Amino acid sequence: MNNRNQQPSFVRVIKKFFLSAFVVLSFVAYSMHDRSAFTNNNLAQATQARPALTQPLGQATAQQAPTQPAAPTQPPAPTETPAPSQLIFNNPAPTSTPQISAQNGQYKDGTYKGSQVDVNWGLVQVQVVIKNEKINNVQFLQYPQDRRTSQRINSFAVPELQQEAVQAQSANVNLISGATLTSEGFQMSLQDALNQAKG
């Protein structure tokens, strides 16, 4: 089976979308809960200033997604009418917080546009697609793109990373990574020679 990971290709595509989804959800969760503990997201680190919420985020409770444990299971539809004492519900009791949770805490299928959030240097708006009661896709409808964002990333603190002097190495390799060369002829010839050498 697949060497890379034991998953069919459509799951890998979903994983690529979830890479972006994680970015979005992290940012949204940060906006809602004023956390600063995201490390694998340069956008979150770029948003050092606390965003000012003009209104709560809209329909979908997207901010809960990264922290919520596995969604509570639905009670099975009874095929007969059991005695009242045998009915068991796993869903948590509804709370009074302003969340849209139509089915006892679960998401409802549909497409939801979050409200526009003012993050000091522009507006952010997120759209979430719920399918089979789970988050299926998340995307930005609006995201601020101006110099300050770029500068934040450009002034990204480079931690003390190791350095070394570049040194010539053996040419005995299977393949080479490099930026594409201008001269196709040179590249072709070089690749030809190395392929013969490695076979």
Added chain:
Amino acid sequence: MNVTRTPTSQTIVTTTSMTETRLMWGMPITVQIAGPTNGDGVEPASGKNPARGIQIVFDYFAYIDDKFSTYKPNSEISLINQGVLSLNEASQDMRTVFALAEAMRQETGGYFDIRHDGKVDPSGLVKGWAISNAADMLLDAGYAHFYVEAGGDFQVAGLSPQGRPWRAGIRSPFNPAEIVKILAISDRGVATSGTYARGRHIYNPVGDGSEGDDSSLDEILSITVIGPDVYEADCYATAAFAMGRSGIGFIESLEGFEGYMIDKNRQATFTSGFERYVDYAAD
């Protein structure tokens, strides 16, 4: 053994691997499929002929070229740029590429952007994406040991014909015939962005002379990114290179990705997990 050479492609067949290079997308593209054979060129374990796997990849790349080449006036991307075709009417693959590009643009704060001079050119993203897809196709077809390489970006799977992780060199920005670092990798994608490239497809959104403008790009000559998937490695390498010296910090922040950055002073800076990929074995 048969060795045939033509001006644009060559085929080498050995008892343990088959390698073919063709010029496509305006660059040399090489596919090597390794694995034990019974002398007929057939892999006993899967019964797969390496030649068939190689053809699968190049057929797919021809399809990609017809759709995404900005040099072909009738390609789907050209029709979109001419305003003849809208994105809504475009193929699934085209819409997927646009969606991926937008996600990447946001994730990199605009440093990765397929829009240039009023036109859309997704080549920088399509290359890595297509290599990744080709690798998936080979895995799905039962090939376990191979690499797919296009213009210095590649995806490797399994082991080399030598029976160990693939030995990959990083080309020297100072001398294209030289290698400056050797990696031992398996099931990884590798991409390098650099200034000694053909044409610049790196665009810096901050181009007004302030910090982060094009002049800072001259200090860094190349950055190589290693990750699980060449598609992401390619996009991140492109974005990191556009960030100048901060780029290596960006790669450090990405879990699962490592980087090796070379500056004009012959100094290399690398991420904290990069060492696990370095090959210290003797030739």
